[in-house]
Amino acid sequence: MVEFKTASEVEAMRAAGQVVAQALKAAKERAAVGVSLAELDEAAATVIAEAGAKPAFLHYHPGFAPTPFPAVICASVNDVIVHGIPGGYRLRDGDVLGIDCGAYLDGWAGDSAITLIVGTPRPRDVELIEVAERALAAGIAAAVPGNRMGDIGHAIATTAEGYGLPPDFGGHGIGRRMHEDPAVPNRGRSGRGMVLRPGLTLAIEPMLVIGGDGRYYPAADGWALHSVSGQRAAHVEHTIAITDTLPRILTTL
Structure with missing residues (x-):
């Protein structure tokens, strides 16, 4: 069931979104060559x-996963698209690192993700992240009253043309729970799907893979999703609210 939120x-x-943004900022500032993913999680x-908030990912156990998630953030390196478990891996020069974080504050959820390059950037990786961020911005810009859900996916896919978009994964409604209805596709047909109305809150999250192939396979831990091609990936996300005019981003500082 889709729930619409009041102004309050x-x-x-x-x-809640501010807490998530601050947590991502702290993890980003800690990320450097030689630092472990577990240190970013800490x-x-x-x-x-x-x-005074609670991590949304810790102990979260969706149906596709064999075990509850064991950490506060997802930390996805290079060919890991999403859901990487932060452990003892130490960051290396040139790594592409995606960090996803969610939190509950006073019973309400926020969810956001960033992708960055550790150390020396490679031009192709810089472009990957730039396109992912433009795709996110395009999806958010399409989230206005009277548009439809397909307009968000169409904006993302059009902006990300030439990159792989993993099937079956995309954004979602958010509110009292981290994942609510409706699903927010990263591919869509303009003018199709649910009509967008003020009070709808969504997590919009493009996931891009270099090379146009979005196929993935799960790691042995059942969580991390690796690109089949072995190419690098980027994942960016904001929680937004649809208003009477422009969309409002809830996870920026």
């Missing part, structure tokens, strides 16, 4: 705890 509920989600966990 959107403000509460904005507060940095984000500290921010969330100090804000």
Whole structure:
């Protein structure tokens, strides 16, 4: 069931989104050559705890996963598209790192993701991240009253043309729960799908793979999704609210 939020509920989600943004900022600032992914997880966990919030990913157990998620952030390196478990891996020069974080504050959820390059950037990786961020911006810009859900997916896919978009994974509704209805596709047909209305809150999250092949396979842990091609991936995300005019991003500082 799709739930529409009041103005005060959107403000509460904005507060949760601020915690997520601060946690991502802390993890990004900690990311450097030689630093372990577990250290990034600790940095984000500290921010969330100090804000009086609760991590949304820790112990989360969706149907596709064999075990609950064991960490506060997802940390996805190079060919891992999403859902990487932060462990002992130490970052290397030139790694592409995606960090996804969610938190609950006063019963409301926020969800956001960034992708960055550790150390020396490669031009192709810089372009990958830039296109992913433009695709996210295009999807958000399409989230206005009177448009339809397919307009968001169409905007993302059009902007990301030439890159792989993994099937079966995309954005989602968000509110009292991290994942709510409706699903938000990263591919869509303009003018099709649910009509967008003020009060709808969504997590929009393009996932791009270099080379036009979005196929993936799960790691042995059942969580991380690797690109079949072995090419690098980027994942970016914001929680937004549809208003009477322009969409409002709830996960920026």
